Amino acid sequence: MxxxxxxxxxxxxxxxxxxxxxxxxxxxxxxxxxxxxxxxxxxxxxxxxxxxxxxxxxxxxxxxxxxxxxxxxxxxxxxxxxxxxxxxxxxxxxxxxxxxxxxxxxxxxxxxxxxxxxxxxxxxxxxxxxxxxxxxxxxxxxxxxxxxxxxxxGRKPDVPNHSVCFECKRRGTVCVTVAHGTPCLGPVTHAGCGAICPAYGRGCYGCFGPSGSVNLPALIPLLHRDGMDDRDTERFLHTFNAATFAEIEEKM
Structure with missing residues (x-):
């Protein structure tokens, strides 16, 4: 064969x-x-x-x-x-x-x-x-x-479409946003990295792109609360997956 x-x-x-x-x-x-x-x-x-x-x-x-x-x-x-x-x-x-x-x-x-x-x-x-x-x-x-x-x-890949927040909870990592007020894209970012950045005390910067369910209108006020103005927020979203996050922003 x-x-x-x-x-x-x-x-x-x-x-x-x-x-x-x-x-x-x-x-x-x-x-x-x-x-x-x-x-x-x-x-x-x-x-x-x-x-x-x-x-x-x-x-x-x-x-x-x-x-x-x-x-x-x-x-x-x-x-x-x-x-x-x-x-x-x-x-x-x-x-x-x-x-x-x-x-x-x-x-x-x-x-x-x-x-x-x-x-x-x-x-x-x-x-x-x-x-x-x-x-x-x-x-x-x-x-x-x-x-x-x-x-x-001949089977479907088992790759979950949930957010990085699930991975933080799975590995027992304290939420950097809740505990320290650190801006983090974990709630809107596709899982897969193992939540490496939050595990080391820094916010997720979205290198895996948008997850299956993205709620930017709920996240952006949190980013503002944690010290990011509109320009900072735009730069935060426009990195490795700039085009896909921009498409979501256009629909807001």
Whole structure:
């Protein structure tokens, strides 16, 4: 019986989510024994053409070449899973969506006419159908292994859609907002990180993006109470998942 073929592709990103897969170490060795890793340039220059049973894509769409590339990837993938904030929300580079990208090009590059880029940074799902989105900047290795295993065995991934607050309670972490008045995005942020930041006394800054149920109108007054003005609040929300939190703000 032929082993399932796994492919990993990169678009506009920092490679951190691909490194999370490499950091799986022993688990990755076990996985490699069950699948054929047909395309993963972060790990090997040896590649095989598709079609692929499962494709993981890191990175956002920031150029016309990216847009064309993701359509080709989708066409040769049975299942396509996007991994990380860039691929699922446009990433921190989506801050360009709120400014003039032409001004950025003129400011940063000596020859801006050499730079071919889109005015926006968008998630993969804005261009092709996606079978699952795995959040995080970077993603969590446990969740990644769960998603890969689920798709290869034909079941739905068991990745909860609740907020970071659940994880704080699960690990017995005292709420930094209630106890210390620390601004925190935990109530509106997707779980998956293990509530690392609150465990070390700092507020969550939303690297896993919005959770399944987001109530920004209730959270923003708490941020103001804890010393953040409107500009501070906007900057707090506009980081790794700026575009998705902005979409929620527009609906308020």
């Amino acid at each position: 032929t082993a399932p073929m796994l492919a990993v592709f990169k678009l506009a990103s920092c490679d951190g989510c691909q490194l999370t897969l490499l950091d799986c170490e022993d688990e990755l060795l076990a996985l490699a024994g069950q699948v054929e890793i047909a395309h993963f340039l972060e790990a090997s220059s040896n590649t095989r053409p598709g079609p692929y049973d499962l494709t993981l894509v890191e990175g956002s769409i920031t150029t016309s070449a990216d847009a064309e590339h993701i359509r080709k990837i989708r066409a040769q993938s049975r299942f396509l899973v996007t991994i990380g904030a860039c691929a699922t929300a446009g990433g921190i580079q989506a801050l360009r969506n709120f400014a003039d990208v032409e001004e950025f090009r003129r400011t940063v590059y000596a020859r801006p006419d050499y730079i071919d880029t889109l005015a926006t940074s968008t998630p993969v799902s804005a261009h092709v159908d996606v079978d699952f989105e795995l959040r995080g900047c970077p993603i969590d290795r446990g969740q990644l292994l769960e998603v890969i295993t689920a798709f290869l065995t």
